[in-house]
Amino acid sequence: MPNPDPMSDQNPAIHEKQYASNKWKPPVSIRPTRELLEVYDRWIARTAERRGARMLILGSTPELRDLALAHGLVPVSCDHSPVIWESMKALMTQRGPEEFLQVNWLEIPEAHPYDLVAGDGSLVMLRPDQIEPMLLKIAKLLAPTGAALLKVGVRSRPFAPKDFTDAVAEYRRTRPPMSLHEYVLILVTELRSDRYVDWTLRELWERVLFAHLTPEEIAEVRPCLLDARFYTPTKADFERMAAGCFTVEQVVEAKGPGQWGTTHLYVLRPVIAAGG
Structure with missing residues (x-):
């Protein structure tokens, strides 16, 4: 990943400590859904048919590594720490080179x-x-002839604190099998990107969102908070930027518990001139 802010929880040293102690695992709401895994699987299987095919993963996503290994590929994971890469093996079902x-x-x-570059939510780490x-x-x-598979948070509409209160009300009503923090994680990232980009x-959470929670909910959420600046662009901005070097072959909306934001999986084909 690009060099993070040294005062942020995107700092490699902080991440390494969390992963090494097994105190952090990918939140349920940001892991690839079954629907998205089917898309990933089709493209990885297609890529594996090419002799000597190479696949790059931006990050250490265990599901993508599993799919690559299952189809006989040797996944190349690019991350800022081998500690993170090694720790994610605990969430994998496949073993191989x-x-x-x-x-x-x-x-x-x-x-x-x-032949394939995949990033499951990776771009959120970028400025x-x-x-x-x-x-x-x-x-x-x-x-x-390659392709990029990028799951990206893309804001297709304005976000406001009312979106947060609506999501919390839905969480209280349905009690899904995940924490409140996980349930609204994508939404809060998009709310920050839309209205509070300097925070x-x-x-x-502390200046705006805690006001809408009970003391018990605040106590549950507070240990999960990060000093990170995760960012999602607007859908229009992302597609404008992508159009400079890609054609869009497929777009799949990511749906599931906690998907109050607007996350999509883009299948992109490089414009030949981009490599020049």
Whole structure:
């Protein structure tokens, strides 16, 4: 991933400590749904039919690594820490040869093209000004016949605190099998991106959102808070940036518990000129 803010929970040292102690696992609401896994599986299976095919994963997503191994590929995971990559093996069902690449995403070597580049929510780690350069980098990393599968939070509408209170009311009514923090995680990220971009997620919770929770709910949520600045662009902005180096082949909306935001899986084909 690109270099994080040293004062943020996107700091590698903080992440390493959390992962090494097994105190952090991907929240249920941000892990790929069954519907999205079917899309990933089809494209990975198609890629595996090519002799010597190469697949790059932005991050250490266990589900993507499992699918790659199941189809006989050797997944190359690019993350900022081998501790995170190793710890995610505990969530995997497949075992086999893998490769790990520890480098800033924007500096991934382009010498050997990949047939598939996948990122399940990875771009949320980027600053707003890094998204377009990262899309161009992905296009340059791909073989001319390759594809990128990117699950991206894209704001297709304005977000307001009322969206949060509606989501909390739904959570209280339905009691899904996940924590309140997990249930509204995507929504809160999009609310921050839309209205409170200068604040960290922790600041947004403490300054605005806690006012809508009970003391018990605040006590449950507070230990989960991060000083991170996760960001999602608007749908129009993301598609404009992607159009500079990709054609869109498929878009699948991510639905499921806690999906109060607007997350989509984009299947993108590189424009040949992007590699020049």
